[in-house]
Amino acid sequence: MGSPIWLLATVAALSFTLAGCGGSDEVGGPDVGACWAVPSDGVVDPDYFDDSSNVPFSEPDTTETVEVLRLSEPTIAEAKEAKGACWDPVAAYLGVDLEHWVHWRFVTFLPSREEIADGASWMRCDAVFPAWDLGSVRSTTYSAAGVAVDPPAELWACLDEHPKKSEQSFVPCDQPHQYEQTGGLANLAGLDQYPSTAELAATAQRQCAYGVQVDDTNITFTAVWDPRSALRESSQIAGACFMFDKTGEPLAPRQ
Secondary structure (H helix, E strand, O other), X not given: OOOOXXXXXXXXHHHOOHHHHOOHHHHOOOOOOOEEOOOHHHHHOOOOEOOOOEEOOOOOEOEEEEEEEEOOOOOHHHHHHHHHHHHHHHHHHHOOEOOEOOOOEEEEEXXXXXXXHOOOOEEEXXXXXXXXXXXXXXXXXXXXXXXXXXXXXXXXXXXXXXXXXXXXXXXXXXXXXXXXXXXXXXXEXXXXXXXXXXXXXXXXXXXXOOOOOOXXXXXXXXXXXXXXXXXXXXXXXXXXXXXXXXXXXXXXXXX
16 A cells, blocks of 8 residues: 555645546546455555456445556556556545545556456556555445545544554544544644654644534644655655543543
């Protein structure tokens, strides 16, 4: 699946329009919005050549095609070289920006070997919704278009340990839980070095509270920030916002 960096997709998506998501008519391949029943392990550790079944989005599916890119040669090396072009269209398709976020990634697939033998030379950029530890993916029965703007309950992220711990599973949001996403992102721009822990914490406290309606004064905020390596490609970092009770009490079930 795509890199765990939030920023490269989310901030870039602010200036991307859905008009740019098409293009399969020109390059061949599946339509934008095509859904696939790719086995979970085929998403987590793909061999790139996909012969999974195309299914209606109303049936359980694990990936949804957002962009189809023409390749000079349909090889794994070409796909790895081109996959960075998937970030922007997938983020825009989902509706991800600094005020709208769900736990998402993208995955790239080449045509099946049989399709390549028939002349296909393209790559799919598919949206996926992984587990928090990225070890599996969730299936959905609806279109992923715009899903970050008003996420369904099953895509809302709730956890029982600090979200910086990647090796954990989601917990049901309709039961008491320790951490819950706010649905937005914190952002720091114009950086020439990685911020201190204190600066990251203060920014999360301030920015993650934006737009969150809570009456309990014990509710506070944290964020899972882009790693230091993000500054190799950008002068900005972002972090997925979560809220929690500073007394250690669980949050109430989400209604």
